[in-house]
Amino acid sequence: MIVGAQPAPPRGLYLHVPFCRSLCPYCDFVVVAGAAAFGPRSRMGGYLNAIEKEIDLRATLADKTFGTLGSASRQPLETLYLGGGTPSLLPTERLAALIERVRDRFGLAPGAEVTLEANPGADERGDLRGSVQAGVTRLSIGAQVLDTSALRTLGRRHTPDDVVATVAAARSAGVTSLSVDLLADLPDLPFDAWAASLDRAIALGVDHLSVYALTLSLGPDETGDDRLATPAGAVAWRERAAAAQDEERGAQELEHLNSRLPAAGYDWYEISNWATPGHASRHNTLYWERASVAAVGPGAHAFDGVTRRWNSANLDAWEAALQQGELPPGGELAAESGTAGVAEGLVLALRMARGVERDAAVRDGFGDAIAWGESNGLLTQHPTDATRVQLTLRGRLLSNELFARIA
Ligand code: SF4
Structure with missing residues (x-):
């Protein structure tokens, strides 16, 4: 996606x-x-x-x-x-x-x-x-x-x-x-x-x-x-x-x-x-x-699909701005987009048991990483949906090695 x-x-x-x-x-x-x-x-x-x-x-x-x-x-x-x-x-x-x-x-x-x-x-x-x-x-x-x-x-x-x-x-x-x-x-x-x-x-x-x-x-x-x-x-x-x-x-x-x-x-x-x-x-x-x-709250992090935003973690600064009726200080960063954004989404989705649609991941350019995961026993076909792949137990133990190949 x-x-x-x-x-x-x-x-x-x-x-x-x-x-x-x-x-x-x-x-x-x-x-x-x-x-x-x-x-x-x-x-x-x-x-x-x-x-x-x-x-x-x-x-x-x-x-x-x-x-x-x-x-x-x-x-x-x-x-x-x-x-x-x-x-x-x-x-x-x-x-x-x-x-x-x-x-x-x-x-x-x-x-x-x-x-x-x-x-x-x-x-x-x-x-x-x-x-x-x-x-x-x-x-x-x-x-x-x-x-x-x-x-x-x-x-x-x-x-x-x-x-x-x-x-x-x-x-x-x-x-x-x-x-x-x-x-x-x-x-x-x-x-x-x-x-x-x-x-x-x-x-x-x-x-x-x-x-x-x-x-x-x-x-x-x-x-x-x-x-x-x-x-x-x-x-x-x-x-x-x-x-x-x-x-x-x-x-x-x-x-x-x-x-x-x-x-x-x-x-x-x-x-x-x-x-x-x-x-x-x-x-x-x-x-x-x-x-x-x-x-909301000091140090809280938000995401709107495009931008990551965070509030100041300093309780004094956070509270003082709000007392003045202003939004608290903080920062923001454009989230990864394009291929990097897809890679981030793929890594997050692979954390979950539902896994990812194999063909879509290959189409998005991650075929090598998926094939590496499969051939090394980190990824396997989803038990109830043959179009998807999910982490194996070994994959859950070694997920960082797979994710490093994606991100
Ligand atoms: S200080 Fe201890 S109790 Fe409080 S949030 Fe941290 S881990 Fe939890």
Whole structure:
């Protein structure tokens, strides 16, 4: 698919909530914690006023660019994703007001997916019943690992029991789609302990599991935005942790996931994501499909099919502009177009189980890479659609080698 020259109206909206109880040393998200998040010097009130203004300003811009909500060219959002940070720390009535504002200005289609990221600690998961009443349909729980000592190593505040309690509370609150985030390739965690943690996660009976290898950025930030430099203590922690990671053990874990999760009823639908039927993340799928997704909040990144745009990650700068009634500072970059754009789309599509149409990829000039993937056991025919190819298990383990031949 060639990326069109025209921007497309948003199908999803990402809303960034930057507050956390404390900072985890491996975290690269745009986060403020401690006194900036709670107590008399909390930035929460100013943030909430500013984000409501940004929702209004971005919606007005969308009205001008794509037509008013409800017109043929401007459909209500299919997804809203409140990510962070720890969005479950928002006071329930303010969460409800934010969702209402998005519904009012951007629209939320019937059956829209509304995801809230939550941390499992008793003082972090928030009022889950109130969140459901506010319109949340999907909860994404940042568990990371269900092993007490590994959680301590990671600097997390919660315990495995907190994860169990949060899942139970979410179910009893009526959350219809429940996801748990896990990490692989953790420093100093032997394979058996990691596999036991995975079994504990499976026993929770949630609808969706994401498992990403722990990535420790040691060099300069490459996101393009102006987030704060990593604190020296976190840099030292990362250096120690990186030395305690083990590529072979990480690959063994990935291989284990790909046999253990399907046996437990989870289908892989993207390299790092597995779901029971009907529970794939619709919001994240928009990113992998290179669809148009708007974004609000400090450091939030948006894409309209033509341009990538991001907000300043500096809470002061972001908030000050909005208080003046102006859009926050940030940056933008024309997305890859032409062959490079097609290559980017192909790589994203190949991450997903549905794979790509083989003939179309060959026509677009990627025949050599596809043939290389097939002859080296990284690509195979899709099991239910002979016109498509998808990654094999080996391909999921070695995807970067194939993607380097495409991009
Ligand atoms: S809780 Fe999540 S967002 Fe907050 S600092 Fe830790 S990893 Fe980052």
